[in-house]
Amino acid sequence: MKIKVGDIVARHSYKCDVFFRVIKIVDSQAELAGEDMRLLADAPLGDLKLVSAEERIKKREQVKEVEEKSYRLFRQDAKLMKQRSEYEGTDHYTTEPSYFELRGRVLHIDGDSFYLRKCTELYQKLGIPVYGVHIQEKEMPEQLESLLEMVQPDILVITGHDAYVKSKGEEEEVRAYRHTKYFAECVRIARRFCPHRDQLVIFAGACQSHFETLIKAGANFASSPERINIHALDPVYIVAKVSLTSFMEHVGLWDVIRNTITGDKGLGGIETRGVMRIGLPYIKSEKDK
Known part of the structure; x- marks a missing residue:
């Protein structure tokens, strides 16, 4: 069967370990984006296997199980954080809850529109205010400053796809990575906009990104220390924790x-401080009555 743009495929040469979406075909070469991992790759069409519906369902169930485990862990932590907030905000549990929360606002810039939708759904599920924008990685540095001025976020996420390409250089060379240089440039622009790492918390990177470069550029959190693939939802869990942690706490x-x-x-x-602030008094709305 002929492979076309949009198909879900796997690579024979890598024992079909990762499922990809075909995003472009030029002559006999396909450009691929990871279905669940933030990985970008090229492969000859002859190396690709079209993934069946049954295989996709089985893989989706495996991935969903892992995603749900992370979600449960996060909700447990969020519940403990909320209990601490209630303890501090209600005179040590002696009165009715009377505070409100200003959770950290996220500007999430993503090179993959499919992943952006998945991340936005999770932010909403976790109760994190977010403004999401889909921009190709190479174009991110040009548009970042205007977005920062417009959104005025507490937390910035710069992500999409990346990969280490051995033929382009050694592992320590940034030029050997597909998009790390664009992520790093975005971080530097953001740090000129807001130099303090606790006033603007930054996550940057994707699969196999050059971790050290992103941290040195000014990111609080980044991928990937051991140059491995990261899951599409990983940035959300990191910045959601920051969004829900009080600015008084690390x-x-x-x-x-x-x-x-x-x-x-x-x-x-x-080390990074949280960005949430508690306020008083809590004004009940009609839906709370």
């Missing part, structure tokens, strides 16, 4: 990374 690095799907081999960061 976000525990292990606490934030353990709730992700990929873990510390694919994600890392530096």
Whole structure:
């Protein structure tokens, strides 16, 4: 069967370990984007296997199980954080809850519109205010500053697809990565806009991104320390933790990374304060009455 743009495929040369969407075909070469991983790859059409509906369903069930585990862990942490907030905001549980929360606002810029939709759905499920924008990675630096001025976020996510291409250089060379240089340039632009790492918290990177470059550029959290693939939803779990943590508290690095799907081999960061603020008094709306 002829492979076309939009098909879900796997690579024979990699034992069909990752499922991809075909995003472009030029002559006999296909450009691929990971179906669940933020990975970009090229492959000859002859190396591709069309994934059947049954295989997609089986893979989706496996991925969903992992995603739900991360979601449950996050909800457990969120519940504990809320209990602490109630304790502080209600005179140590002696009165009715009377505070309101200003959760950190996220500007999420994503190079993949499909992933952006998935991430936005999860932000909404977690109760995180978000403004999402789909921009191709190469165009992100040109548009970032105007978006920062318009949205005025507490948290910035710069992500999409990336990959280490061995033929372009050694692993420590940024030029050997498809999109790390664009992510890093975005981080530098954002740091000129807001130099303080606790006033604008930044997550940057995708699959196999050059972690050290992104952290040195000014990111609080980034991928990928061991150059592995990261899951499409990993950035959401990291910044949601920051959004829901009080600005009076530090976000525990292990606490934030353990709730992700990929873990510390694919994600890392530096000590960072939360951005949520509690206010008084709480004014009941009609729906609360």
